[in-house]
Structures are given as C-alpha cells and as structure tokens.
Amino acid sequence: MSMGGAIRAIISFLIFVALHYTLRPLLGWRAPMDFLILALLLAAVRVRPSTAAVIGFVLGLISDSLAPDALGAGALAMTTVAFGASYLKAVFFADNLVLNAFFFFLGKWVFDIMYFIGEQRVHGVELVQQLLLWSPLSAAVTAAVGVLLLFIMRPLLEPSPA
C-alpha cells in the first residue's frame, strides 16, 4: 500500500472511530451500529494478519476501557475478527457492495458472539435473545451503515491508481 493510500486509510479509520463515539451514542438505538468493527474490518483487509491482530487488540482494549467489567473480552473478540478478516481477505475483499455488506454483517455478529460469551455478563435466555435477535439486528444495521459509508467515502477508500 502506498503512502497516500495508507494516510487515507488512517483518516478513514479515525473517522469511523470518531463516529463510534459521537453518532452512535447520539442515536442511542437498541440495536446500534458498530463503527469500531467497520473501522477494524476496513483496516484489517489492508494489512497483514499479524498487524490486523494488533490493531484489533488495541481497538478492543479501547472499547473495553469504557466498560471495565468486560476488559479483555472486546480485545479478544476484535483480535480474532481482525485476524480472520485479514486472513480471508482474498475471499471477501472485493469491489462488491453486497459482499462487503455480508462481510460487515459477519464480522459484527462474530464479534458479538465472542464478546458476549467472553464477557459472561449475560446468561441463559437473555444471552440467546441477545445473540440471535439483537446481535443480528445490530450486525445488519452495521452492515447497512458500512455499505453507505463505503459509498460515501469511496474516494478515500479506493486504492490509488498508481
């Protein structure tokens, strides 16, 4: 990846992180979109799996720091998702919005499954309800918003012609 592409990817990453801490709490939906997952997936497909794992770990720790009871759960889940996304980028990374939407949906859902299981705060029926109802809904919203942002931020996210 060229220097310009790296800068644009970093800017996009920061924009997504900023949106996660501004737009998401402002909307306050029951099934919220996850801009951190979007930022992680978009960064992960551009770097090596080991780098993606480190980015996921750091990003997970950042998100966990705001919920100290779950410290480590988000880091573990994001590390796994980022590594998997980077490892499977040959399969999923394509200039196809539907495929990207599925990519976002899967990444968010896997993250939620790992996060809620690792967090061990929710149990029983509530956990099933969370994983089979709210998490897919949140993943769908995240995928929709991710596709929309990909469309809007296409100039930033496209690889440079050189």
Next chain:
Amino acid sequence: MARAIRSNTRVDLIVLSACIVLALAARALPNTMRDPVATGMRRSFLAPLVMLQERSEKGRQSLLAADAKQAYLDSLSLNSMKAGSLEGENDRLRKLIGLGSRVRWGFVPAEALHGRGIRDETTVILSAGSRAGVSRLSPVIAPEGLVGVVDQVDPTMSHAMLWTHPDFRVSAMSPDGTAFGIAQAHLTGATGGYLIELRGVPFRATLKPGALIVSSGWGGVWPRGIPVGTVLEEIKTSEGWARTYLLRPAVNPADVYSVMILRRDRLAKGLEGVWQSVAQADAAAQRIVVSGDSAARTAALAEAAARRAVIDSMARANGAPPLGAFDSTRAVTPRPTPIRRPPRPDTTPRDTVRRDSVPPTDTIPLRPGTTR
C-alpha cells in the same frame, strides 16, 4: 518463496497468539487491577474519545428532554392561561362565602347554568328547586348585588329571570333615601341589555355619577338594600315630570355562575346590613374623591395667589402699576363682586360734537364716478 510465506504465517500466528494471551490475561485480571488499567486508559489517550461520547450522550439527553420540556412548557402555559379564570372564580366564590356569612340563614346556594349565548342572556337555569326551599318570585342575588328573580320552580331546579329581561322591574333608591325610582334594563342603544335605567326619579332629586343605587324594599319581592348599580349619567326621555338615570349594573349577567336564592321567610326578616360594607365603601370612596378635589382646589388657589404676588412685585419694581387689572390668575381666583354705584351726574359742559382737527387723508383711491 514458500519458506517466506510459511515464515510470515508463523509470525502472524505468533502475534495472534500473543494478542489472544494478552486479551485473556486482561480478562482474567481481578477487579482491583482491572479498574486502574481501564481508568488509566480513559484518563490518558482515550480522554478525547470519552469527552466526545459524553457530549454525544448529553446531546441525546437534551434531544430526548426537549419534547418533555416542550410538553411541560405547554402545560405550564395552559395552566397560566387557566389561572386567570380560576382566580376570578376563586374570588367570586370567596365573595359568595362572605355574602353567605353575612346573610347567615334563609338562602339556597345554586349554580347558574347559562343556556344561550351571552348576548342573549336574559334568563338562567338555577340548580336548586322547590325541594331546597325555592319558591316563585324568590330573589336571586350575588355577592355584588341583584341578579334576578325566580319565575318558574321545578323540584330540583328553577328558572330565573335576570335583570336584563325586558319584563324585569325592581323598586330602587339611593342609600340615603332621597331618590326613588324603578330600575329596569336599558334596552335601547348600543349598550342595550347591559345597562340599567332608573326611571321615575322625582325631579327634585338629583343623583351624581357614581352614586350607589339599592333596592328600596317596596313591592314585597325584593328586600331593602341590595345593590342594583351605580349612576353613570342622566338621560333625556320623553317624561318631563321625572328624571331617568343610566346605571352601571352591580352584576354582569355574563359573570353569574354561583348565586344565592333567598327564601321567603328570610325576606320577612330583611337584609339590613348585609351590603352595608359595600355602601360604606362607596360612601368612603365618594368622600375621598371630594376631599381630593377640595385639596386640589386649595392648592390651585394658593399657587395662583403666589403667582399674582410675584407678578405684582415685579411690576412694582419696574415702576409700572400692579398688574391686578389683567391678572392672568383671574380665571381661577375668585374676586369679590364690585359694588355698583349710581352714576354721578355730569356737571362739566362739553361739546356734543367732536370735531376733527386733522383733514381726512384717505389712501384708498376712489373709483371713477363715485363720491366719498
């Protein structure tokens, strides 16, 4: 090439394993160590993100609270709009309670139910009937004064004729008993139905504007002393033998909601002193007005005298005669009437014809063919 790929894959797996181990370690930290780590991160490099999230949360709370605040403001505005009418109603009820305590017994409290538009208000339905002791021709009163008279009675309700009704009459007088007349609705003119006429007042009796008029007690329907209205002005009518006055009614028919119906047995005992405070207040107000007028008149006289003295002294200092002959304060200063003396006979002989010593010099040219 294949070795490099395998090496990279091994590095990736090692890094992944390290990250997973670190994450598990963080997850396994006891609470006593987990909180300081999270707090340290929040207070250091995550502080801007935390601040952003706080502001967004506050913004959302503000947005959510905006509707509630608007609803609160709306209900507050609505209540403040109702407050005026509630205060008026409270005031009326307080007055009614005060009237009840003065009347003491022999009355039936009732609600007046307005059936038609306010401008057509000549009758009302009262929420008390014969079971409560109401009978036909029972007077209906309010804290302010006379309202009307019951003309039909049902067991549970009754029908009353307000003073605005064309057939309504009540014998009225001034509180001191110097002027008597018959009060009825003033039905002519733009204010028809909203003012009262006091007709048949003897010509020798004059009423000043603002004078209180009360019921006289003649006729057997109305007890003596119920306020009917206050004098506005005298109006000219075709009746040359008596005066007619226009009264402002004591009770506005549109404001009649809570009333009292006097029972027949109460009428026999009279209502002396019930509205005495009203009459006293009216008399006191009249006295205040009169004393205020006399005080103003005295002040004006004193000022005029002082001004005249100053003008005279200035004229005297200038060597001129005093200006008393053309004193500007003459209009306000009462001057003694000059004593007229019989004219003296003229003893000095004088010419009966005054001759001109100056020849006429007319500057206006004569028209041709005319003579001066």
